[in-house]
Amino acid sequence: MGKESSIFHRITEVSKLQDGGVFEVFVKFCMSDLGWIDDVKFSIGDGTVKTVRQMKHMKNDEEFAYFKLEEPLSLKTSALYYYYFSFKSEGNFRYYKKKNRTGENSVSNAECWKLAVNFSAPEWAKNAIMYHIFVDRYRRSSKERTELIQIPGRTIHTSWNEPVVLGPNENGDWNVDFYGGNAKGIEETLDYIKKLGVTILYLSPIVESTSNHRYDTGDYRKVDPYFGTNEEMRSLCDKAHRKGMKVILDGVFNHTGNGSKYFNEYGRYDTVGAFQSVDSPYFPFYKVRWEDGKLKFSYWYNIPNVPECNWYSKEWPDFICGEGGVIDYWYQEFGIDGIRYDVVDEIPDEGVYLCCDSGKRNNSDSLFIGEVWKNPMRQNRGYMGSGKGMHTVMNYQWEDSLIRYYKYGASRFLQEKIEEIMTEYPEDSIRTLMNFTSTHDISRLSEIFARDCFNKEYGDEKWAWNLLDDSMRLDGTLKLSNSEYKQGRRTLMLYIFTIMFMPGIVSIFYGDEVGLGGLGNLANRAPYPWGRRDKKLLKFFREVGKARISQEFLKNAEFEPIEVHDWWWSYKRYDDENMLVVYFNNTEDVLHPTLLEGYKEYEIIANLNNCTITDISPYGAIAIKLM
Numbered sequence: 001m002g003k004e005s006s007i008f009h010r011i012t013e014v015s016k017l018q019d020g021g022v023f024e025v026f027v028k029f030c031m032s033d034l035g036w037i038d039d040v041k042f043s044i045g046d047g048t049v050k051t052v053r054q055m056k057h058m059k060n061d062e063e064f065a066y067f068k069l070e071e072p073l074s075l076k077t078s079a080l081y082y083y084y085f086s087f088k089s090e091g092n093f094r095y096y097k098k099k100n101r102t103g104e105n106s107v108s109n110a111e112c113w114k115l116a117v118n119f120s121a122p123e124w125a126k127n128a129i130m131y132h133i134f135v136d137r138y139r140r141s142s143k144e145r146t147e148l149i150q151i152p153g154r155t156i157h158t159s160w161n162e163p164v165v166l167g168p169n170e171n172g173d174w175n176v177d178f179y180g181g182n183a184k185g186i187e188e189t190l191d192y193i194k195k196l197g198v199t200i201l202y203l204s205p206i207v208e209s210t211s212n213h214r215y216d217t218g219d220y221r222k223v224d225p226y227f228g229t230n231e232e233m234r235s236l237c238d239k240a241h242r243k244g245m246k247v248i249l250d251g252v253f254n255h256t257g258n259g260s261k262y263f264n265e266y267g268r269y270d271t272v273g274a275f276q277s278v279d280s281p282y283f284p285f286y287k288v289r290w291e292d293g294k295l296k297f298s299y300w301y302n303i304p305n306v307p308e309c310n311w312y313s314k315e316w317p318d319f320i321c322g323e324g325g326v327i328d329y330w331y332q333e334f335g336i337d338g339i340r341y342d343v344v345d346e347i348p349d350e351g352v353y354l355c356c357d358s359g360k361r362n363n364s365d366s367l368f369i370g371e372v373w374k375n376p377m378r379q380n381r382g383y384m385g386s387g388k389g390m391h392t393v394m395n396y397q398w399e400d401s402l403i404r405y406y407k408y409g410a411s412r413f414l415q416e417k418i419e420e421i422m423t424e425y426p427e428d429s430i431r432t433l434m435n436f437t438s439t440h441d442i443s444r445l446s447e448i449f450a451r452d453c454f455n456k457e458y459g460d461e462k463w464a465w466n467l468l469d470d471s472m473r474l475d476g477t478l479k480l481s482n483s484e485y486k487q488g489r490r491t492l493m494l495y496i497f498t499i500m501f502m503p504g505i506v507s508i509f510y511g512d513e514v515g516l517g518g519l520g521n522l523a524n525r526a527p528y529p530w531g532r533r534d535k536k537l538l539k540f541f542r543e544v545g546k547a548r549i550s551q552e553f554l555k556n557a558e559f560e561p562i563e564v565h566d567w568w569w570s571y572k573r574y575d576d577e578n579m580l581v582v583y584f585n586n587t588e589d590v591l592h593p594t595l596l597e598g599y600k601e602y603e604i605i606a607n608l609n610n611c612t613i614t615d616i617s618p619y620g621a622i623a624i625k626l627m
Contacts, residue, residue: 006033007096009085011115020076021117027055027085027096028064035090037065044073044083047109047424055085079119079387079426080377082112110423119387121428124246125338125367126555128432129545130200130507131193134440135227136178136212137527138510139185148180148226152268153210153259156180164526175211179527183228183236190243196513197545200367200505201240202340204440205250206233209257213440213525215250215342216257216306219269220326221333230333237335246337248367249330253320253355254343255299255306256285263307274307284315300343311351321354331362338363340434344370344390349382352389367391369434373463377424384429392432395504396463397421399436402498403448403464406491406586408456409566418561431556433504437496437512440525444509444518445495450480450488451519478519489515490619493540494584497608497621500548501573501582503559513541540608547606547623553578562596568616572596579626580605583616591616599626 009027016022029037040055055067075081084107085096094104099111140160148156155169155177165177183206193201205214208224223233237247258265262282264273274283278295287298287308300306309316320326330336339359344352352370359366370376370383370390375397383389401417404410422430438444442465448454455462480488492512499506510516511526515534518524548554553575562570567587573580579599585591592614595602602613602624609620616622 006030007085009096011083014072016118017074019118020074023073023075025053025055025069025073026066027068028066029087029089030063031060031065032063037067038088040067040085040087042069042073042083042085044075044081044115046078046081075115075117077118077387079116079385079429081115081117082109083115084112110419114427116426116428117387119426119428121391121432122338122365122367123555124199124365125391125505126428126431127503127548127551128199128505129197129548130202130434130505131196131198131510132202132204132436132439132507133186133510134181134204134213134525135183135186135206136181136214137525138181139189139528139530140180141182141184141188148178151225154178160527160530164522166522175213175522178212178226180226181527182226183223183232187232187236187239190239190245194243194245195542196508197542197549198508199245199549200337201245201247202507203247203249205252210259210305211257215252216255216259217252218257218260220320221329233334241335246367247335248338248340248369249334249336250342251327251339251355252342253309253326253351254346255308258305258307281315284313285309285319300346311348317351317354321351321358325358327355327358328362331359336363337365338367338369340369340371340394341390342371344383344393345372345374345376345379345381347383349386349389352383353386356389367432369393369432372396375420375424385426387426390429392429392434392504394439395421395433395435398433398502400464402495403445403454404456404458405569406495407449407454407464409586410456410458411564411566411569413458414569415561415564422559430503430559434507435499435502435504436507436509437492437499438509438524439507440509441521442524443520444512444516444524446485446488446492446512446515447480447517447519447524448488449491449495450484480517485515485517489534489537491586493537493608494586494619494621496541497544497582497606497623498584500544500606501551501554501580501623502571503554503557503573506545506548508541514538544606544608551578551580551605551625554580580623581626582621582623583611584621585611585616585618588618590618595624596626601627603627 007029012024013021014024025042041052042055043052053069056070058066058068095107097107097111098113101111102108157179168174206223206227207220208218208222209216223230240247256262261269261271262285263275265275272280274280274286287310289296298308300308356368368390370393372393373396376384376393401414405414448465454465511528515537516529518526557573557575560572562572568585568591570583583593605623605625607622609617611617611620611622
């Protein structure tokens with residue numbers, strides 16, 4: 001029996017505090033393996049400050065020595081504590097830790113157990129598959145709307161299959177071409193979405209706005225007329241729920257549109273907006289400064305149609321998070337189950353906490369996902385690690401490393417990112433990470449994997465999907481050839497197979513499952529290709545999605561790489577009773593892996609390109625459950 005199996009510990013919460021909890025800590029040692037045990041200590045910390053407590057010997061029996069903390073341990077609310085034990089065995093100092101990577105006489109955070117206090121993500125979100133819809137471009141119902149009303153400043157495509165406008169229109173306006181994807185269109189395809197294994201529906205902004213992306217809010221309490229009505233949105237949520245799907249919305253609370261009822265730069269609303277008067281009730285909503293004797297508004301990244309909101313005022317947080325505020329309204333009016341928070345790291349921590357408190361008081365089982373492109377645990381912020389804010393984030397860090405790996409064989413970078421995330425993120429944040437196929441902010445992965453025009457370099461500011469030439473994103477003639485598309489699809493399928501068995505939520509960006517392309521913004525937001533779908537790819541998505549959700553244990557299973565080489569790698573997912581190993585081959589050769597020792601029986605859970613347990617086909621992958 002090895003050292004780890006010779007020792008057992010348990011941490012039990014015995015009472016809750018207003019901002020924390022009280023815990024009993026217990027550990028027992030097998031003396032026949034370890035000999036005489038004394039000087040047992042328990043160490044716990046948040047990564048910077050550590051507390052060490054002596055443990056009291058309780059008793060011995062024929063096999064074990066028992067120890068516990070003499071006084072229960074009080075801990076403040078936090079998503080992440082690291083802990084381990086130390087002890088003397090026959091007079092020799094030793095560590096008891098989750099993993100043994102640095103040897104017997106040292107310990108790192110990567111080797112510790114993690115503990116969360118007053119922080120947990122919803123069970124329904126773990127190991128889920130999510131469908132991410134850019135609502136104007138998904139589907140326009142033909143049953144109840146034959147024509148879109150004309151709204152000043154908007155242009156309407158005459159055909160669903162018309163190409164996207166990739167730059168400004170003749171008036172210099174961006175993102176004002178609409179296709180009219182609506183709530184009824186989504187509702188009509190819920191069965192199609194369900195067949196992908198989807199249990200979460202994530203909708204891009206639905207409220208009235210000027211732009212087709214709707215990240216420049218016009219009215220938070222009114223569904224955009226092209227999307228439908230408030231009643232139709234409620235109907236969509238109700239029907240999704242009946243089919244076993246949760247619904248989360250995009251919350252854009254860092255800025256509004258300059259044409260909104262709150263700013264009202266163009267006078268389109270019958271309100272007195274902040275732009276029009278300092279006496280407007282909405283004036284305190286916005287960030288302002290004095291410059292050259294004039295009052296100036298702040299704009300997000302200096303983009304003039306999105307003035308920034310003032311989270312340090314009283315009025316803006318009350319409007320969004322207060323009793324009867326926007327978040328209350330969305331939960332009560334639509335019946336949603338969570339929110340994805342746009343640019344969450346640009347909202348102060350206290351504002352994030354207020355948002356999440358508002359969501360929880362409406363639905364205690366809500367999910368909160370933050371848009372952040374960096375490691376949230378390295379930003380000297382609390383919006384995730386404090387346990388009071390986000391459950392998790394969009395996993396740009398991990399996706400970036402996987403793209404580099406499958407395009408360039410960047411094995412070292414992949415290993416570094418896996419180690420970073422698995423060590424530094426809270427456990428439930430890892431179990432609900434948004435692992436996406438693409439998003440509305442990057443090129444479609446089918447394009448990324450088919451082309452050789454993306455960044456190979458490492459570094460926080462040099463993402464794998466950066467274009468070498470920004471002019472390419474405005475060139476609608478850059479279409480993939482048939483051979484390029486097949487190459488991109490081949491690698492995409494490896495990538496999809498990879499994230500399907502990793503911890504977190506698999507987020508399918510609408511159309512990725514049927515080969516929809518798009519090089520850069522704004523081509524990545526093309527209409528869903530109804531009637532022109534890649535059926536081979538769709539079948540693959542359905543099959544591998546079904547395999548994922550069939551393994552219930554993956555919700556809380558451990559994740560660990562087995563081998564990582566430049567063009568092939570493997571990992572395992574496991575708990576006390578289950579073991580799943582997954583192999584990937586990104587070469588033209590057949591690979592011959594060796595199954596983990598000690599397992600004689602197996603079941604193939606999923607297969608790409610007719611692999612076997614002894615032969616991994618070129619560009620193939622296999623998921624094997626060992627028994």
